[in-house]
Amino acid sequence: MNIPFNKPFIGTQELKYIEASLQNSRLSGDGEFTKRCHQWLEEQYGFPKTFLTTSCTHALEMAALLTEIQPGDEVIMPSYTFVSTANAFMLRGAKIVFADSQSDHPNIDVSLIERHITPKTKVIIPVHYAGVGCDMDALNSIAKKNNIWVVEDAAQAIHATYKGKALGSLGDLGCFSFHDTKNIICGEGGFISINRPEVRKRGEILREKGTNRAAFYRGEIDKYGWVDVGSSYLPSDVLAAFLLAQLEAAELIQEERMKRWQYYYTALSTLEKRGELSLPLIPAEAKHNAHVFYLVLPNGEKRDALMYYLRERGIQAPFHYLALHQSMYFKNYYKGPALPNSVKFTDCLIRLPLFVELSTEQQDRVIQEIYNFFG
Incomplete structure (x- = not known):
């Protein structure tokens, strides 16, 4: 019995909503289901204004436009992240400045930011x-003191909070993913939360290819035209129909994922006490969303050995990011300091299977094989 790393969850309403969308005369973006998704996200999570996009990558590209990145502007981000975080801003000519992760968590070490x-x-x-x-x-606090934009890459963070507030609502802009590896999915998709009132209207224009077409459809103007730069960031309303069904099932999805996350944590805690590995760190102020259950091994050799051991037994347990400052593309450009924690998580982190339909029997098998590996 092979155990995949991920299996997209499809509920009972997705096909019904897709069929309903096909009955509408408008299948392109910003139709009925897109508007219902926007309303749901804003009401459930308190985002001031949201726009669906075709991916989190495109949400980040919109953020680069909204922050008016010019060639030579500098953007600080962790090296331990997906390439889209950097690409979106490099496309506008930004210089990427990598900061290291925390020693005990892959998140950016905020105490290091000011030196950059x-x-x-x-x-x-x-x-x-x-x-x-x-x-x-x-x-x-650092950003406000230095008049710097904060763009939250919340690709993995739907339904998660910091001190009771939704991630993605705390900075100036928040960017999310609905890729089918995420908790809430539509195959490929994402959205941007625009938390600064003064750029909301521009956000609407940017995603409509730089036109004021949305205002035209609302009857606010008698014709529309080209008023700014932009691109086509709108997903089809058919995708939005699928997504709405997922959003309405969010509580169920989260409950099931959290059960499986906690099952791993409890079962594997003995190995952490023995010093064999480290389990995920969850700060008191953060409520996570069970997106990933990962282990951090003492070194790369041990991580690779465990990964191959599980693979030979039909269990998919991959590593995650390769630190961007060491990537084939960027390593010759990088002139900054050593980033030892980014390298550590590149070399030592492994992710376990986690999805809604993962059975207790499957989890027990994963857990038992990990214990077998450590003898």
Whole structure:
């Protein structure tokens, strides 16, 4: 019996809503189901204004436009993140400045950020790894003092909070993913939360290819045209129909994922006490969303050995990011300090299977094989 790393959850309403969307005369973006998704996200999580996008990558690209990144502007972010975090801003000419992770968590070490700030620093991007919130109070304080934008990369963080507030609502902008590896999915998709009132109207224009077409459809103007730069960031309303069904099942999805996350944590705690590995750290102020259950091994050799051991027994348990400052593309550009914690998580972190339909029997098998590995 093979155990996959991920299996997308599909509930009972997705096909019904897709069929309903096909009955509508408008299948392109910003139809009925898109609007219902926007309303749901804003009401449930308190986001001031949301726009669905075709991916979190495109949400980040919108953020780079909204923050008016110019060639030479500097953007601080963790090296231990997905390439989209950097790419979206590099496309506008930004210089990427990598900061190290915490020693005990893959999130950016906020205490290191100020040493990277220069007069050219325009944006700080905290990445909420595994749906665990960064220290947003300290980070926002630094940003406010230095007049710097905060763009939350909350790709993994839907339904997670920091001090009771939804991740993605704490910075100036928040960017989320609905890729089918995430908790809430639509295959490919995402959204941006625009928390600064003064750029909400521009956000609407940017995602409509730089036009004021949305205002035209609302009857606010008698014709629309090209008024700004932009691109086509709107997902089909058919995708939004699928997504709405997922959003309405969010509590069920989260409850089931959290059960499985906690089952792993309880069962594997003995190995942490023995010093064989480290389990995920969850700060008191952060309520996570059970997006990832990961282990950190003492070194890369041990991590790789465990990964291959599980693979040989039909269990998919992959590593995660390769630190971007060491990547094939960027390593020749990188001139900054050593980032030992980013390297540690690159070398030592492994993720266990976690999805709604993962059975207790399957989890017990994963757990038993891990114990077998450690003897």
